Amino acid sequence: MFSKIAAMSQRFGPYVLCAAVFLAAACAGEATTGEKKEMPKEGAATTLGTAAQIRLDQPRLSVRLPVATSGPAADRLRQALAGPAGGATAELVLDGMEVSQPPGVQYNVYLGTAGPNPRRQYVGTLSFFGVAHGSGHVALPGRTFDVTEQLQALKGQGPQPAEVQVVFEATDGTSGSTAEKAGASLNRQAGLRIGAVRLRVQGKP
């Protein structure tokens, strides 16, 4: 009986994971979602939320990041969101990025609110200049974005958002691009992965 449950959980784990980290297409049934998982929640002093093992093989991917609402990191986040005098900044960090073939697209990164009527703010663009078909497996440099202003815009009247989502959308780089349009050029076998997505606060404790 227990072995059956274990086998079931193994088999359906990826779908359960959709509750925390979801990819629209994958949640409809593709097992690729299973590549993404939440990180252990042993809280580092400055980390507010983390997601790991993001595989970008779809034109649009949303990763939910629960944000710590209490403790030193949350205090510092509220300090950062209170205004520039606080001396702290909120950062979105993408680490451990790797790719095996040219993805054929770039990805816009947005920070958005979770739940109904989501709002979002542009954060940056992931581009892959220099990744050629013959490059083989390439470790890409990480990206660190200052997202203080984006979080200030997203928090509304509250002291801080309790949860945010990081949205990756394929783009051809032009202002009129959409994920659907750019998706036609997406190389789904590119093996584009992000080891970890972290929201953290930098600055004086």
Added chain:
Amino acid sequence: MKRRMMARRVVRFAVPGILLLAFVASVAISRAQTAATAKPHAKPVPKVTLAPPPVVGVRMKFQDFVKDPKRLDALNKAIGVMKARSTAVNTSADYRRSWEYWSAMHGFYGPKAKAGLIQNAINAAPASKKQFFNGLHDLTYPPTPAGLAAQVWDKCQHGTPEFLTWHRMFLFYFEKTLQEAAQDKTLHLPYWDYTDPTQVQLPAQFAQPKLSNGTPNPLYDIRRRSQTVKLDPNATNIDNLLKKATYTSFRPEIEQQPHGYAHCTVGPDCPYPLMGDVPVAGTDPIFWLHHANIDRIFECWLKLGGTVPDSLKSKSYSFIDSAGNLVTKKYSDLPIDYTYDHATNCGRKATLKFTATTEGVETVTSLAQLPSFAINGVKATAKLPKLKAAPATTEAVTASGTELVLSNITVAGSPGVLFNVWLSTTGPNPRRQYVATLSFFGLSHHKGHEALNRNIDVTEALNALKGTSAQAPDVQVEFEATDGLEGTRPEAVEPVLNKKAALKVGKIQLQVKK
């Protein structure tokens, strides 16, 4: 009318006359003062001939540059002449001052090229992108001067700390060649300032196949996404980039965005010609205005207090001078003779100056290391030696660049699984933190594939493991096989583990970067 003419004459003759009188008077006064203060028996001071100050030219925003048609004519002439020289005998000085040669200095396709043969790139490209290779071909080193091309071709720096310094020197000598080709020393590279939301579209002067006189437009090239390609103003906002206070944080970010972003968007995409493909990107005239803008943003950052590490300043690079000869120069010795018209207040919002930091490219302190660790089963634990004593262990949890470095990861065959990497405390009741997953796509013993290296930022993992201590604890590195899915136990993937994969990590090192 007559009055206006008179006024003009007064300005034309009287003003210089007054200035001349003032100059003569000031010299006379100065000499009189010198004579008055000189000691009666002092030896005469030897005459010192000062070198004339370098003529400082201005690199301008393209939209201002074109306001004087003569400047645009000079740029068109220079690029036209350089393009015409591409068919010169490849051993000639003219060929070394040609468009093809200068593009090859950035990168090229050919038997000796890092990128390999162009046919391989064409074969790998999707059908919709093959047309962008039209007109491009493999290049070979000119036989004479022997060894010269090998010294200067294919030298672009990407993904390295030298990205900004090498490209600055590359542009400097390119500009000299432009001036020579135009026979106009006042010609300086303009820049495409797409950080301005009103200037995100490819400048119209690059989009017309012909000039107004019916001749081919040297600035035009058909191999772009479109001739009206418009960058996204969100993606060209450099406000946050300019806040990066250290070279090691600024350089990778500017290289990715806006640099890489603009390459891929003008593209037509990455890695397709021209702009999207490193080996031929320099063939598109807009490449040079794009890089002039990157260099300007670099200058903006320097003016905010950014500094280039000394180890980069002392590096030498080789280029071709305006006579077609080899020139080798240190970055710190580059005789910069230009300024930018806008190198302050470069962001859309005001950016505060930051304190200058004297920063090495990588000052690394090793905390512990372990040579050659083999991963034979689904679980393996690498016990690191005791960590180096404080202050390094304190820095490890206070600095922002503490890394677990897995160097020279090699396999003899595909392992069939991925490996999660955890950092864990030693001793009773160990706690652990996930830090990375190793995957092995493209990694094999076949020729052409390099060993994998991973630099994993573990600052926060160490912070979590240290508990209330002020110092990093002794740690070990755990490797656990996984299929990449959430919750997979290592034992579950044992059947698919290739035990003959001979997975080996050449060196494991925990280090603090400053």
